[in-house]
Amino acid sequence: MKNNFRDAGLVIAVISLTLSALVMLIFLYNASLETFCIFAPILCVTGGFTAAKLISVTRKNFQYFARIDSEIDRMERVSMNYMPISIAIVDDKNKLVWYNEDFSAKFEDEAVYGNSIESITKLPLEKLLEKEGYYEIKYKNSYYKVYADTPADPEKKNVFLIYFLDITRIRALETEKRLSKPVVMIIVIDSYEELFGGSSESETAKITVQIDKLLEDFITSTNGILRKYNRERFWAVIEERYVRTMIEEKVKILDLAREIQVNDRISVTLSIGIGRTGKTLSESEDLARQALDMALGRGGDQAAIKTDNGFEFYGGLSKGVERHTKVKTRIIASSLIEAIEQADDVYIMGHRNSDLDAVGACVGLAGVVRRLGKNSYAIIDKSTTLSMRLYDYLYEKEKGYLFISPSEAKENFGDNSLLIVCDTHNPNIVDVPELLERAEKVVVIDHHRKMINYIDKAMIFHHEPYASSACEMVTELLQYFGDAGKISSVQAEALLSGIMLDTKNFTLRTGVRTFEAAAALRKLGADTVNVKSMFAGTMETYRQKSELVASASIYRNCAIATAEKVVQDLRTAAPQAADDLLGVADVKASFVIARMSGDEIALNCRSLGAINVQLIAEALGGGGHQTMAGAQFRDSTIEDVYNRLKEAIDKYYESLNS
Numbered sequence: 001m002k003n004n005f006r007d008a009g010l011v012i013a014v015i016s017l018t019l020s021a022l023v024m025l026i027f028l029y030n031a032s033l034e035t036f037c038i039f040a041p042i043l044c045v046t047g048g049f050t051a052a053k054l055i056s057v058t059r060k061n062f063q064y065f066a067r068i069d070s071e072i073d074r075m076e077r078v079s080m081n082y083m084p085i086s087i088a089i090v091d092d093k094n095k096l097v098w099y100n101e102d103f104s105a106k107f108e109d110e111a112v113y114g115n116s117i118e119s120i121t122k123l124p125l126e127k128l129l130e131k132e133g134y135y136e137i138k139y140k141n142s143y144y145k146v147y148a149d150t151p152a153d154p155e156k157k158n159v160f161l162i163y164f165l166d167i168t169r170i171r172a173l174e175t176e177k178r179l180s181k182p183v184v185m186i187i188v189i190d191s192y193e194e195l196f197g198g199s200s201e202s203e204t205a206k207i208t209v210q211i212d213k214l215l216e217d218f219i220t221s222t223n224g225i226l227r228k229y230n231r232e233r234f235w236a237v238i239e240e241r242y243v244r245t246m247i248e249e250k251v252k253i254l255d256l257a258r259e260i261q262v263n264d265r266i267s268v269t270l271s272i273g274i275g276r277t278g279k280t281l282s283e284s285e286d287l288a289r290q291a292l293d294m295a296l297g298r299g300g301d302q303a304a305i306k307t308d309n310g311f312e313f314y315g316g317l318s319k320g321v322e323r324h325t326k327v328k329t330r331i332i333a334s335s336l337i338e339a340i341e342q343a344d345d346v347y348i349m350g351h352r353n354s355d356l357d358a359v360g361a362c363v364g365l366a367g368v369v370r371r372l373g374k375n376s377y378a379i380i381d382k383s384t385t386l387s388m389r390l391y392d393y394l395y396e397k398e399k400g401y402l403f404i405s406p407s408e409a410k411e412n413f414g415d416n417s418l419l420i421v422c423d424t425h426n427p428n429i430v431d432v433p434e435l436l437e438r439a440e441k442v443v444v445i446d447h448h449r450k451m452i453n454y455i456d457k458a459m460i461f462h463h464e465p466y467a468s469s470a471c472e473m474v475t476e477l478l479q480y481f482g483d484a485g486k487i488s489s490v491q492a493e494a495l496l497s498g499i500m501l502d503t504k505n506f507t508l509r510t511g512v513r514t515f516e517a518a519a520a521l522r523k524l525g526a527d528t529v530n531v532k533s534m535f536a537g538t539m540e541t542y543r544q545k546s547e548l549v550a551s552a553s554i555y556r557n558c559a560i561a562t563a564e565k566v567v568q569d570l571r572t573a574a575p576q577a578a579d580d581l582l583g584v585a586d587v588k589a590s591f592v593i594a595r596m597s598g599d600e601i602a603l604n605c606r607s608l609g610a611i612n613v614q615l616i617a618e619a620l621g622g623g624g625h626q627t628m629a630g631a632q633f634r635d636s637t638i639e640d641v642y643n644r645l646k647e648a649i650d651k652y653y654e655s656l657n658s
Contacts, residue, residue: 086164090117094125103164117162121146125160142168179241183276184284186292187215190269190300192232195262203263210260211268218253243276247314251303254315269301277308297450299465310452332462333480336443339460340369343418343441347409349379349431351424353571356534359387360498361422361445361470363394366402367491371484377404381431386571390497390534397490406432413438420445423470425454425463445473449614451623468514471498475517489525496526497534504579508627544573548592549580558649559587563594564638570594578606589613593641601641605629619648
């Protein structure tokens with residue numbers, strides 16, 4: 001066993017003190033005999049006392065260690081000293097009093113008599129003794145399981161045995177096993193038909209070769225395998241270690257894919273689903289499919305990873321590509337007709353604080369269900385809706401027979417009633433949450449990018465993030481309802497108002513199908529002049545909007561306006577102000593933070609496409625689209641939301657630059 005450096009230090013201290021005293025006496029003797037006579041006795045007495053005290057302490061330490069050593073009989077001492085695990089003995093003050101050869105080798109810096117064992121374990125002795133089992137610690141670059149025990153001999157209860165089992169190799173094997181775990185990836189080329197629809201065979205072949213080469217190079221760098229299902233779908237297996245590297249690099253394969261262009265105008269985008277927590281390859285593949293569905297539901301051009309706590313997303317910075325195929329719409333319409341026919345009655349609701357898109361979609365569906373011979377009702381909460389002008393117009397023209405209040409709906413809703421949710425798939429913001437909890441048959445029709453928290457009990461989940469609005473989706477469904485789809489002109493105007501709202505009068509997120517839907521509604525008798533009147537606001541609304549615009553400040557090309565005071569027309573004025581702020585030069589996105597009630601703050605986000613406000617809203621707990629999103633806060637202040645928004649904007653820019 002190594003020398004005890006602390007005891008050696010005491011000996012050195014005594015010798016040093018003695019030599020210092022002798023030097024001092026010689027100096028005084030040569031300097032002044034009188035001074036020497038005065039201080040010599042004092043130095044002798046003081047030095048002698050100090051030396052005696054040091055010798056006494058050292059002797060007691062040696063006696064103490066000898067007593068501890070005597071309490072361990074020879075066989076125990078030899079056995080423990082050469083055991084292949086580290087063993088130490090500490091006293092009731094947690095001081096080290098004995099250790100074996102293995103402990104001395106592995107904890108060389110701490111293997112000193114009298115040292116506290118906490119310098120190694122970072123835990124008090126009481127903590128080690130109270131737990132059944134063991135603690136795991138890390139010392140330098142090694143890992144240990146630490147056990148504490150009391151000797152069986154009752155006379156030795158003032159000492160404790162500490163065992164250190166080296167598990168560094170086991171941890172290394174566990175890490176290697178975890179990093180080498182196979183992960184399943186499913187990769188899809190977004191909107192393949194639309195991407196190559198107008199391309200020649202040679203151009204298509206050229207681009208597909210570039211995509212294949214990109215994916216092959218990526219998988220080769222991970223030592224994985226890649227198989228091509230069909231012309232647009234790939235299946236790959238890589239090790240977990242490379243998934244971590246891919247995440248650290250922000251899934252740069254998405255950026256590399258966008259560098260490939262079709263006909264020098266349309267960028268190729270990929271959607272990737274990753275399943276990494278399955279116990280088997282089959283289970284990981286199922287998780288990868290779920291992740292891919294979520295990535296596609298959010299507009300594509302991103303990677304989604306299924307985790308134990310939900311999903312993680314990477315990418316999603318570009319605008320989704322419109323899909324032209326109507327096969328899915330026809331299938332959904334057929335399934336919806338069947339569900340309606342099997343139900344006793346149908347209730348249709350939108351999201352809380354319903355806008356023209358939510359109300360229009362509800363009214364359009366209620367009208368077509370009525371023409372199928374079933375009782376149907378659009379649930380509208382007049383106290384919170386933002387579309388009272390449309391509500392009053394419809395109530396006047398159609399005598400209000402399509403509408404029902406939330407309280408009446410909850411009272412009349414039966415076991416065989418069908419509930420249709422429009423313009424949202426988030427169960428937390430539906431207009432009547434209690435109805436959603438009670439409903440056994442649920443249909444969801446929504447166009448917002450898919451969120452992690454969605455209505456998962458829907459028998460029909462019609463989700464199309466490429467559509468401009470829920471009203472556009474409903475209008476497409478009507479065309480497959482036959483004669484029942486020929487709704488009244490007033491109901492057609494309600495649908496058209498929703499399309500115009502979400503597209504900003506056909507300027508944003510407008511595709512070919514948007515104009516086709518508008519044309520179909522115009523054919524049903526929708527009057528654009530009447531629709532335009534739905535957007536007219538009161539003078540108070542206009543005043544509030546002007547005040548919000550005037551209060552805005554610019555932060556990193558983003559206009560941010562705030563309103564602390566709660567006023568009646570603020571729910572209408574806030575989104576309108578966000579729209580108007582986009583007209584300011586060099587403003588790429590606008591945000592309006594407004595207090596809607598004593599404990600509720602709403603954030604309205606808008607952009608023209610240069611900034612993806614959906615990602616910013618999601619960082620704050622909200623969601624929406626690339627050009628239109630929002631979030632709600634409770635028990636917060638305007639200043640707190642303002643600061644959080646600026647942080648989210650900063651992180652968004654950081655993600656673009658990383």
